[in-house]
Amino acid sequence: MPANTTSRVDSSAIPDQATGILVDAINHARTAAEGAAQAAQDNAFTDAMRAMDEVRKFIGDPSKILGRTDTKHGEVAEYVEVGVRRARDFLAQSMPNATFDGVGRTAPMDYRIGGIDVQSKFINGTNNGLQHILDHLDKYKDFGKDGFYHIPKDQHAQILEILKGNTGDLSVNTVRAIKEKVELIETLTGKPFTDAVQPSVSTYAEVQLGKVDETVGHHEQDLKQQNESIKNQIRTEHEPSLGEGLKAAGSAAAVTAALTLTTKLWKKYQKEGKNVFTGDFTADDWREVGLDTAKGAVGGALAGGAIYALTNSADMAAPFASAFVTAAKGMASLAADYHAGKISLDELVDSGMFVCSEAAIVGLATIAGQTLIPVPVLGAVLGSFAGKFIASTLGKKAREVTDRMAERMNRIVSALDAEVRKALRKLEAEFNRLGDLAKAAFDLSVNTRLLETSLALARAHGVNESQLLKSVSDVDIFMNGPMNP
Structure with a gap:
């Protein structure tokens, strides 16, 4: 050779x-x-499902839920709210920020979110729900300054539409009453309505005893779909x-x-x-x-x-x-x-x-x-x-x-x-x-075309131009730049 x-x-x-x-x-x-x-995400999903199991355990024995048959949905709404929020946080691998810890069952607040007191008001009728908030503010005058209220998300959406002028089939008197109560809540709490009163994860109908089991099932299905999406994203990020x-x-x-x-x-x-x-x-x-x-x-x-x-x-x-x-x-x-x-x-x-x-x-x-x-x-x-x-x-x-x-x-x-x-x-x-x-x-x-092809794909999916790496030098700067927090 x-x-x-x-x-x-x-x-x-x-x-x-x-x-x-x-x-x-x-x-x-x-x-x-x-x-x-992937292993961490699997563990996160397991924790999320455990949180939902706690909700199922609670609603599985109505005899232990406070109130009459026609009012038990109030405490049911509280458990669904806290359970779903905790499950979502677990799935996102974050510390759960919703809790009943340190909250008495008949205390002025029903639960805490991020350390802030929350009172849940699931009352039949939007105008009636707002009145219950005003009654609570009259009894606990500083609550609205330190905490906030949850109402059914469908009622909250209806109020926002009314404030925009979209009153639907509501009577003039009902619309006027709702607007007056919104203004009074803002005055008593010193906050915009959307800060003082926020939407729950549930509608009024979803937490009724005959419906809540199905509601929990929908939330569990959503969590499963979100988990699959996260796992697919992990796969994509590691290709x-x-x-x-x-x-x-x-x-x-x-x-x-x-x-x-x-x-x-x-x-x-x-x-x-x-x-x-x-x-x-x-x-x-x-x-x-x-x-x-x-x-x-x-x-x-x-x-x-x-x-x-x-x-x-x-x-x-x-x-x-x-x-x-x-x-x-x-x-x-x-x-x-x-x-x-x-x-x-x-x-x-x-x-x-x-x-x-x-x-x-x-x-x-x-x-x-x-x-x-x-x-x-x-x-x-x-x-x-x-x-x-x-x-x-x-x-x-x-x-x-x-x-x-x-x-x-x-x-x-x-x-x-x-x-x-x-x-x-x-x-x-x-x-x-x-x-x-x-x-x-x-x-x-060929390697240059790889970059061009990735740019075309990103643009096809609507990625903002400011976020695109358009040249090898752009990629080099990105790879050698500081890590994102």
Whole structure:
């Protein structure tokens, strides 16, 4: 094998495998983060359902609910309010802010929300409900300044419509009475009506004894749907992304630059006896080392982006993707030498087999799994697999080379027994599944189109222009900016 082929493999394989380890760590971190987030959300949903179970337990025994049969809905409304609010907070992984703790059953307040006293008034008729609020304010004169009232959400909506002039079928006297009571409530509490009196989570009808069980069921169904939406959002947030791909490429550039710099400094010491730590380097030495390091960084960035694409788009294992990238880079260099007339067709094919041998070995180990490959024909299988790499990386750029490889591969395959051919077909199926993804991984225009496509999708869904990342530099600034609180 020509010496330059050996250097090609040696100089690329180690940084690419290091990049593969880095990308694999990024992928695993993302997967682990998603797993943790999904587990936390599952626990949150369990807590939310427990809160709803407490409501069901309370309404399941009407004999223990205060009031007559026609007034028990008042305390039912309180338990539904607190239970639903607690369930929603649990689902959002927030501390529940609604509670009965420290509240007497016949106290001036019925429950607290965020530490603020709340009195619930579920009275039949909007005008009647407002009168009950005024009666309560007359008895507890400071309540409206420190706390607020809950009324059925349908009655609250009706009052707001009346204040807008939309009176519906209500009589003139009823409308006037409601408006007068609203003004008096604002005067006594010193607050706007919408602050002093707020809508409950329930309508008047929803908390009646014959209806509340169905109401709780609707709330539970809503919580389930919200939970699925949150879990889907978690999945979406932890999918492979352009931003993370750029991060992988940047990290790979740094790692490769460091490896290249260290290797170059060591070679300088070995070959020329120049020790960077004792001031032996000249300006020319530093220029040489700096140029090689910069080249290494660029190559590392490309390798990092390619490996990230292959591991996430083609479902390749990171070692396999790293070996594939190494082979592709090596074959690109060999193809350039061949077209420049520096090496012959036979040298290209022979050198290509060695350049792709690492990818063939790693790929065989990754894909073959438990398939038993007889040792005497292992070389033939690896040769066939390496040939597939050569054909895949060169594509249509060198038809005579791929034709020569096809001829070799046919001879190799014909020498294999049925079991080994079966294993080989499995390997070939994996390659056919990959298609042109290896080419796409190195195609900068494809990666640019990814950004353009994501912009089009975001605009189609009505995302505000100010929130869009419209260029790679925008993505870079976003990825390197401060974390959101």
